[in-house]
Amino acid sequence: NLGDFTIVCVPYPSAKEMGKEEINSLIDFVEGGGILITDGKTPLSESLGIRFEGVKKEIKEVKELSMPVPNLYWNPPVFLEGFKADEGIVLSKDAWSEQPLALIKPFKNGKILYFGTIFDPFTSFGISRFPYFPFYLKNSLQVPFNAKRNKLEFYFDPGLRQNVSLEKLVRRWKASGVKIVYLATWHFYRTYKFDYRYFIDLCHNFGISVYAWF
Numbered sequence: 001n002l003g004d005f006t007i008v009c010v011p012y013p014s015a016k017e018m019g020k021e022e023i024n025s026l027i028d029f030v031e032g033g034g035i036l037i038t039d040g041k042t043p044l045s046e047s048l049g050i051r052f053e054g055v056k057k058e059i060k061e062v063k064e065l066s067m068p069v070p071n072l073y074w075n076p077p078v079f080l081e082g083f084k085a086d087e088g089i090v091l092s093k094d095a096w097s098e099q100p101l102a103l104i105k106p107f108k109n110g111k112i113l114y115f116g117t118i119f120d121p122f123t124s125f126g127i128s129r130f131p132y133f134p135f136y137l138k139n140s141l142q143v144p145f146n147a148k149r150n151k152l153e154f155y156f157d158p159g160l161r162q163n164v165s166l167e168k169l170v171r172r173w174k175a176s177g178v179k180i181v182y183l184a185t186w187h188f189y190r191t192y193k194f195d196y197r198y199f200i201d202l203c204h205n206f207g208i209s210v211y212a213w214f
Helices: 020-031 043-047 133-140 166-176 196-205
Strands: 007-010 035-039 051-064 072-084 089-094 100-107 110-115 152-156 178-184 209-213
Touching: 007 020, 020 035, 020 043, 020 100, 020 110, 035 043, 072 100, 089 133, 100 133, 110 133, 152 166, 166 178, 166 196, 178 196, 196 209
Parallel strands: 007 035, 035 110, 152 178, 178 209
Antiparallel strands: 051 072, 051 089, 089 100, 100 110
């Protein structure tokens, strides 16, 4: 009975084997307000309104749209069949062809989080292609994270976050349970300058310790 759940994840190996009755049950779940997560070209994704174009594109460089971060590079590249979805909010896309790679599609009273390619065929950690998946859940779908650990440690290279608000970043760390930050001490940028003193004081104000990362 899917009525007892708010989120259902159906990975590609299961979705590609689904029959009509199972798909209809998931459609009813989403239409009733549930969140469905799935990936790849399957009978399920096609039934949810994902339209495939029949032409494959090589994806090497990925632009993340959900937050200001550097582009990702997929190695090996992915040959992805192009697809479209009405009213979809694109979370990441191919940096060159603008092809969506991850999107959120409204579906009656619910939502679908869809990944155009298989989510992670290389590791058991779910980070090889879509490392910002937790932020999709928390920021884009407003899924509350009830599990929390108050002793997290974080390694931070400010050169990779040049356009990010430090105040918002540190507040997010605090809310996530970060207690220690290891701050990169190298600085090889011609124009960019990082205010180490301000950052350290900011972390201390939120109860976060800062150590040098060499």
